[in-house]
Amino acid sequence: MARRTAPQASFDDQLVLFRYFLRELKIDSISALSEKLNSNEYEGVNESGNTYFYTYIARICQMRGAAVTPEKLRLYDENICRHTRQIGEKRGGLQWKYFQYVALLFTEMYLDRYFSDADTFCTDLNAWLRQVKDQSLGLIDFQPYTTDKLNKLAFMCATGSGKTLIMHMNILQFLHYFKRAKRINSKLSINKVIVLAPNEGMSKQHLDELALSSIPAAIFEKNRGFGKQQDDVIVIDMNKLKEEGKIKTVSVDSFEQNNLVLVDEGHRGLSGDVWYDYRTRLSEEGFAFEYSATFKQALKANATGNTQQARDARALMEEYGKSIIMDYSYKYFYSDGYGKDYRIYNLQGTVDPEQKHLYLVGCLLSFYQQMKLFEVNADALREFRIEKPLLVFVGNRVTAPVKSSGLSQAEKDLLTDVEEVLLFLNKFLSNRTQSIEHIRAVLNEDTGLIDASGKELFYQDFCALQGIFGLEPNPAEIFADVLRIVFNTDGNADEPRLRVENIRQVSGEIGLKVGEYGDYFGVINIGDTSGLLKNCEQKGIIVSNEEFVSESLFRNINRPNSNIKMLIGSRKFTEGWNSWRVSTMGLINFAKGEGSQAIQLFGRGVRLKGYNGCLKRSRKLDTNVTHPEHIELLETLTIFGVKAQYMEDFKTYLEQEGAPTNETVHEYRLPVISRFDEVKDKKLHVIKVKNGANFKQQAARLILDKPDRGFLRYLLKSKTVIDCRSKIQTIDSTYSFKIESMPEPRTLPADILPLLDVQRIFEELQEYKSEKRYFNISIVKDKLLDILREDGWYGLLIPQNHLEINSIAKLEAATDYAVMALKSYMDKFFKYEKERWEAPRLEYAILDADDSNFVDEYTLTYAQQSAMDPIGDELEAFVAEMSAVLQANNGLDVYKKDSFHGKLVLFDFRSHLYAPLICLEKSNLKIQLSPVALNTDEMRFVDYLKAYVDNHAAELVDKSLYLLRNKSKVGMGFFEAGNFYPDYILWIDTPETQYISFIDPKGLMHIRPDDPKIEFYKTIKDLETRLSPTADGKRIVLNSFIMAGTRSSDLRMWWSTPEVDADRAYREARNVYTLDNDECVESMMRKILQ
Secondary structure, eight states: OOOOOOOOOOTGGGOHHHHHHHHHTTOOOHHHHHHHHSSGGGSSBOTTSOBHHHHHHHHHHHHHTOSSOHHHHHHHHHHHHHHHHHHHGGGTOOOOOHHHHHHHHHHHHHHHHHHHOHHHHHHHHHHHHHHHHHHTTTSOOOOOOOGGGOOEEEEEEOTTSOHHHHHHHHHHHHHHHHHHHHHHOTTOOOOOEEEEESSHHHHHHHHHHHHHTTOOEEEOBGGGBSOSSTTOEEEEEGGGEESSOOSSOEEGGGGOSOOEEEESSTTTTTTSOHHHHHHHHHTTTSEEEEEESOHHHHSOTTOOSSSHHHHHHHHHHHHHHTTEEEEEOHHHHHHTTBSOEEEEEEEOTTSOHHHHHHHHHHHHHHHHHHHHHHHHTHHHHGGGTOOOOEEEEEESOOOOOSSOTTOOHHHHHOOOHHHHHHHHHHHHHHOHHHHHHHHHHHHTTOSOOBOTTSSBTTTTTTHHHHHHHOSSOOHHHHHHHHHHHTTSOOOOSSSOOEEEEEETTSTTEEEEEESTTOOOOEEEEOSOHHHHHHHHHHTTOEEEEESSOOSOTTTTTTSTTOOOOEEEEOGGGGSSOOOSOEEEEEEESOOTTOHHHHHHHHHHHTOOOOGGGOOBOGGGOSSOOOOOTTHHHHTEEEEEEESOTTHHHHHHHHHHTTOOSSOEEEEEEEEOEEOHHHHGGGOOEEEEEOTTOOHHHHSOOEEOOSOOHHHHHHHHHTOEEEEOOOOOEEEOTTOOEEEOOOOOOBOOOGGGGGGSOHHHHHHHHHHHHHHHTOTTEEOOGGGHHHHHHSSSSEEEEOOGGGGSOOSHHHHHHHHHHHHHHHHHHHHHHHHHHHHHHHGGGEEEEEOOTTOTTOOSEEEEEEEEOSTTOOHHHHHHHHHHHHHHHHHHHTSOSSSEEEETTTTEEEEOOTTBSEEOEEEEOSSSOOEEEESOOBOHHHHHHHHHHHHHHHHOTTTTTTOEEEEEEOOTTTSOOBGGGTSBOOSEEEEEEOSSEEEEEEEEEEOOTTOOTTSHHHHHHHHHHHHHHHHGGGSTTSEEEEEEEEEEOSOHHHHHHHHOOSSOOOOHHHHHTTTEEETTSTTHHHHHHHHHHO
16 A cells, blocks of 8 residues: 655745745735735835735735735835935836736835834744734644844845846845844944855956946955945855965855845755855854845755655745745746746657758757847837847767777767757868758758657648748758847858867957958857867867957846857856846756756846836737737747756656646737727817926925915814734734724824924934925925924824934834925925816816827737647637727627637627727636736626616617727826726717716725725815816816725625725715616716716
């Protein structure tokens, strides 16, 4: 009988620190956040200078009763925004992705608690560990946290997800909290800030990146000490750290142990070498941040047995489980649409040499096709930030001994991996006739190479070349163009020869060119150049020396003017080398068990800048962008394996990460029918600020002072209440939470105001003003305490004894409270003055054909999961059928057409200003749509509206009704309603009156009745009054409605309080209707037309 395997805790479950911070925000998983925040709609900052991420997370935390308060989150957000401005200034500005923001937010939360009260923080973490142990039935039984071991954080982030920028932010975050804590405890000290790089090349890259982030830094040089300035960040190649320093190395103990250490490629050393010990000693009394994409591969999540090795592996897993604060590994990265797609080929060792050569010709042609597309579409690709393609060959072995006793002649002839690549290139270049025939075979899909499904290996892989050269490209013409584009030669010679050139002044580099006078097209970057050169010479490849080239071809490969197309080397590229250029990769003789190195290489290749730097591949964009034809080929990493037995490891890794192991991407375009011409004479009105009006640039300068009567009324409408408490959690045996409540807001007593550090308040407000770009506001230091003395406009939720100043710490805290209150005051002051200034400058304009809400076409993409997957073909047929129907009928011939069992629905409400609208239900169907599809609530509203129009024709006989989907961020938005972009604009036009209603179908379980989006039903009437003079003689009536997808009974329960019953009448008085009421649109229309 087979022995049953003991249950084990997964790696993800053992990331207890990451799970702790998700729980602190009452968030189930990073994937749950992705569903909402993985959109450019949430990127950037609002008018107040806070991120949209903060706005959403604060609302979730407040609604779910999270321990962290909105005020704390706002402070964290302001810190993040301030640091972002510093590191982004020389980069033209930075906008974080949601996962980067979450990593920075968790760091803020951690460092705040670490520096302010480590003992209480430790107690809370240990309570969480006990809860985790109980929930896992004892499978996760970690030792308790201790305060002396809280000084390390690790970030597990996919390659290409921006961990270098996270590192720079972490430096600024740590120094912010360290300096803050040092004001209270002057004994705190940090010796140096040290970045440990995996090699010398990466040290130089780190230095360049730190300079771009405006962080002073220097490479450590033993003879020059620690940089020009004491505060410089020191960058050290970790290979130069030794137990005892020598000529080119330095003793690890010479740095002391109270350093801030940032470790790139943090997985290195976890297998037991000295690097782990060295970096631990450097930060033993300081703090460490570590970064890696492959902690999961380096750690053993479930080591069993009682050997010392197994015990060490479990201890290491526990250490990192308790310190990895962010898990955004490749499975999340790929699922969210970031990085390139990938296509993987593998040629086993059983094929004959001719077929192997043909296979490599296919690899070369695949790369050439990418180069050709890059050349042909250069202008159109610019905004997609596609870098010049680069072909990388990586071998397992570089050289074999030229002379070795005891080896057979066959073993001596065995080609090393790098030599094999060079011989292939030489043969391709010098045998023109054969190469042209091979090109013909590849393009004609007649190679005899078959994939797992029985198809020709290169089936339909070269459609882009056919688009450029015609359906039957001339192989000779292609060969000549390959020479020009890939090999930097015009190919006039009948037999061009490969030349391997030793670049004497650059250690470890060999240049590749065609002929004696050609430009370098490739570079070999290895250690043993002399051995390789000897072997090449023996095998008939031309070898020469270059004495005068002094610049590294390898180090300059990322420069825009680099003409290098091919990089050849050994496994040293698996870490510590960054480039956005890698597009095709050949892996030679990677053995089974070396999958981790292949995975590292894979991470290098899938990096993508994306449209305007968004990091996403085009088919995953959530904005309406026209893609250059065949861009997917430039956004796909193609991997060619030759005798690479790592594939099992590699596919297992991808499956564990939840990514498809090999997919073919299909893209289809669906035309959109515009109906603007049918309404252009109706003069449908839209709202906008007058052209050229800009409050920040044109309004008079304002002095921040005590509120006048008008501003005081404005303040009292929504009194500033700041929760300054640390919420105290008492955890009972059921792990329920009790929050200490303190309902009475307090103000800073008048007698302590003179004790406050007014200079610090003034400086922090000036910094805040700069962050928020409140250019119109002047801050006068002498007026600040007068504002705080004004009654009624703010309140602090804080225990009374915290306002009894009997220590320096309490006085510092009181100054913090004053800063928080005055920042809020400045925000409201700016908003009040801006609204007052813009009110007479808003106006109506007439909708035109160029309005940003119109759509030209839809793009539907599907990632085929296997050779037998029929969905791509079904989608292609459906799109083709619908395209024909739309063109023939100026729309659909029926209201709805659906496919895939109703999961994909096209519908055409004839009063909508374009057709069709598309709804894509959330499901396992891996179809992506751009622009973003409607959800089911948004479609249900249109269903109701169509039914109303069909059933009330008599009532609408003298009225024209039109609907238009309103795009987020680019359509019509309303600052006064919290940057609200309602989903639809509804016009009802009569001879005397035009009714314009803004309608938003949405779930309301995260929104309270006092939310600005709900309150907009009132504020829009103020807007209507202000705009009436610009209505062109016609009466305009404005309304705002929420059509809630939340069930009526649930909404009543959620919104009701002991004082208020949020029944249907209460909600509909606020223009909130629920979609579970079949008469919701009828009720809305009555209200519009009453």
